[in-house]
Amino acid sequence: MKQFLLAIASVFLLTSCNFTEEISFNPDGSGEFIMRYDMSQVMKTMEEMGGGKKDEGKEKIKLDSVMYFKDMLVEKADSIATLPQEEQAKLKNLENIVIKMKMDEEAGVFDLGFGSTFTNLKELPEALAKIEEAKKMNSENNSQFGKMGESAVAKASESVFEYVDFTYDGKTFSRFIKEDYEIASRDIETLDAEINEMGDSKDVFEAMTYTLVYNFPKKIKSVTNKNAVISEDKKSVTLKMNFIEMIKSPEEMALNVELED
Template identity: 35%
Template structure:
């Protein structure tokens, strides 16, 4: 599993410039639910598939349970500074699924977690930042300005909060460290053209029909129990509030 995990992380970081990103949330009647953060790097697979075949990798369909991985690596993790140990422990309740198929040109990564309350969801972004820290020597650090995820999550440049109370769901983001945020944007400026076709999409699903969504660009499903909202990935990094939404469900 260690070899597979390192391959997942390395490919995930390399293929950021060719990814489509989506944030998928499924909320139950009691406020619990599931969140999936997905990266679709199939565009990269179309370009790199032949090379991967030459290296002997044709298809891989694997799921990594971070709780098991952290247990396996507990001795080496115990030697890290306490702050780093705490960040890695944030991954404990997550799973990562990877599907790579050179024949069908598919490459997808999903980071998944269940939650009891929408307020727990900001931990997803801390987890994404922590994944980079598991690459070992020379890997990206959680607050590395060259890591696009350093602009997304809590404990970094941007704070994202979720709430679901009395039929009203809110997602709100704000920049809490303008200096770190600017460093990230400056670092990514040279890759802006490569991010030009990458989008960040919200796919939110609710137990009741939606009465209204604050963002007029949202597209409803036929039963109005879900909606999608798509923005350019780079623009969402520059201005996290582009993905702010307030969703009011029908009584």
């Protein structure tokens, strides 16, 4: 299993993934944020690198797991107690982080998500910072994952929340771009240059998507963004856009959601 994940990490450097930003609200305004990475393309690329051959004798990996940092802290309490106080405090600060992984090698499905709970939306920036810290810790322990963060594509995905803000009062939810945000042409040029150097993988990266999924305890009355899709039960809204275009025109992913009384 470990070797398989390391192989995926290596292939990820040469492939792409689709991003999903999901927030689920409870009636009291608390909720969960999770950033998901659909890396099914990685599974496909690994098979192609193997010449498309399938090892019939090898058992295909299939799992659907959820790991809570708070459980890990309890399980590894003795080991953690030997760490410097600063490191212990850093780990304690991540106790609300959850990592979700769904993998079905036979079906070519690989979905990885980092998330955190919050008591109200004002805590979301702090939750996002903790998620990034958890990802950073993972990178420090794995050089292959660390290299991922050096690419312009990875940096672009991580910077999304530097210029996005949210508000929610139980009646109206808003996702908007901060007034002081101004896209740097140099960053766009670097991103375009990196993609242009990808050769045969260029088309795959240009097809990357970024999807918003927001789940509410009440039915949705209206949504301002014309490209947003309301679910059949009217309690969820989805908005999907090309990732590169989203980075260049983030205002296209802004929306206001009004809920029924």
